[in-house]
Amino acid sequence: MGCQHTRDVGHGQPGVYHTVKHHQTFWRICKTYGVDMDEVARINGIKDKSKIAVGQRIFIPGATKVLKVDIYVEDVTARERSTAVRYEKGKFIWPVEGTVTATFGTNEKRRHDGIDISALEGSPVRAVDSGKVVYSDNKMKGYGNLIIIEHQDHFFTIYAHNEENVVKEEVLVKRGDIIARVGKTGNATGPHLHFEIRKGSNPLDPMRFLP
Incomplete structure (x- = not known):
């Protein structure tokens, strides 16, 4: 170190x-x-x-010693061989039934790294593909109850403002599994899901992967 x-x-x-x-x-x-x-x-x-x-x-x-930070990878070499992003409609399913109220990108006011989907409070939020839950908590300011899932090929999906998270960290989930309920926790003015897709740490437009 x-x-x-x-x-x-x-x-x-x-x-x-x-x-x-x-x-x-x-x-x-x-x-x-x-x-x-x-x-x-x-x-x-x-x-x-x-x-x-x-x-x-x-x-x-506040830390008193340097800690080991897990990276949750099974094959780092394979990931490094495949860094290019291939956009594929239908690669992931929709995480919730609702209406897209905010799109991906940067406007004159702020940068938006995902999409917002308005839905009824308590509606089921589903994993868009199979993977491992690497974060299920509410410690990231503004996001409220938040879930992050790691998928194959170094993709991550992010689900924020949940009313409740129903899966814990380290759990393996399947495509379509219910992982949370729509809410308005964190910096949310009404019930909706903030959803992101990332390749590594790079945010991508979810609409280019959803059906």
């Missing part, structure tokens, strides 16, 4: 420096240490949480 001793930064805040390794993501690092993503991003001056670099040193406030 190199020289990553406990030290003070800022206003004398104790913590450690974590050096980013291949395939580690910002959310997984913060989850491992049990710290708030927005707070860590603010302290480290990170503007885009999806773009951290291998070798980058991230200060983790």
Whole structure:
């Protein structure tokens, strides 16, 4: 890990420096240490949480030692051989029945890394494909109850603002399994699902993969 001793930064805040390794993501690092993503991003001056670099040193406030961060990969070599994105309509099923109220992209106000689907509160949210639940919690500011699933070929899907998460971390789910219920937790003005598809840490337009 190199020289990553406990030290003070800022206003004398104790913590450690974590050096980013291949395939580690910002959310997984913060989850491992049990710290708030927005707070860590603010302290480290990170503007885009999806773009951290291998070798980058991230200060983790309050931590007393450097922890091992799992990357949840079975075949890293195979993933590195296939980094190009092939868009395929119907690759994933719709996560919920509802109406798309916000699309992917950047407008004059903000960047939107997914789509918002308005639906009745309590409606079932389904896994869009088989995979492993790598996050099921509510520690990421603004997202409320959040689920992240890892799929084959380094795809991740993200389901936010859930009324409740009905699956736990490390659970293997099948395509179409109910994983959550639509809600309005976090920064949500009404019941809806915020849904993202990522290849590694790169956000992709979900509409290019849904039927």
